[in-house]
Amino acid sequence: MHELSIAVAVVEQVEEAVRAQGRGVETLTLRIGELAGVVPEALDFSFGLATEGTALAGTRLLIETVDARGRCDGCGREAPTGMPPVLWCAACGATLTLLGGRELEIVGVTLTDGPRDGKGPDDGPRAAPSGLPVHDEEAGHVPHR
């Protein structure tokens, strides 16, 4: 399950990116394409393990999934590739250019008001700093394909 390796890579990169901020991370958003070869559920599970004992402990993971789409190099027709993908045009037989679906990207983070101790979820996402509405279930929705 390479999702754990991926989760560890995410944690390392985000820790490095936000270190200078001196604040905890409230939410972390990833964008994952349908053809990225990553299972969102497995990554979500791995993320919890990978953040334990790090500055990202308690961070809520948000995953945006991206459907795979292609454009025919011949007739220009655009359509979803489906899964498993069909990467040539059903209409004219030419190869497709992929417009999206291979994304595996750290989109960004939201920071907490204060520093996080890195020991656990004590001041995690469920404990709203300054009474801010971080319990927004809509925002926490993880779309699955």
Place this chain on the structure above:
Amino acid sequence: MCRTVDLHQAVLAKNDENALALRGYLGDRGTVAVNLLSSPGSGKTALLEQLLGRAVAGGTPAAAVTADLATENDATRLARSGAPVQQILTDGLCHLEAGMLQRRLEGWLPEGTRLLFVENVGNLVCPASYDLGETLRVALASVTEGEDKPVKYPAAFGLAHLVVITKTDIADAVDFDREAFLRGVQQVNPGVPVLETSARTGQGVDALLAHVLRCAAGDETHVPVLARQHERYLHSHGPGDGNGHGQPRGDGQAQAHGDGPAHSDGDGHVHTAGHPLEREHEHEPGAERSPVRGRTP
């Protein structure tokens, strides 16, 4: 108050940086890396034994690194070819990463090595996500695994520059549906060459080595559709970029050698499979395209 920080970083950026550095390192030494991906038991090691033996016999300096979770059995087998071989024990990790390979090569890779075969961990899922600085990525499947492997594992087969069928000597005994397999391959990787081999009889092994050498010389390049997109999330510039998988860059079109979708029947040549797929760059502007016949999934 929450503060949003936009990062927009590739998740595998660290691996990609390592792969870029490794590609530069190999390029400087004139070494071309071949990354072999397949499921456990597909016959990678047996085929690699044959490839190394023939490369050594033919005067091509070749070496191999083989990765497994445990045991050095494969390195022991491969070393009998006379080629330099190293084993990487991944200690449970299901794939190789560029940094692991780099660390194993430093101080070991013999000067003048032309071909470096990298036998990845037997797994069709995880290794597909990791660029190892290779020039040629080969996905293998044995006839015993079922003809739907390519569509079940679209990333592994979709990102390959070459697909190899192994154990063809027993294809009839296991009712291997060759046409269905080729159809699946072309679905996820239009235009990718397919070679049929048997390590037991030696069928197709010379053709495979010749194909690898043509790729190493830059004479044969297939750019998978998935890799065209993948490149945007990998490196886009730097030392050794000219050797990168997904090359050539630019308009993203493959400069395929030959006539597009191809496979070999083991007669020593990769040739067209008669698949109706056609590629735009192979035609004069305005040239009439062949319709797709009976291939619509």
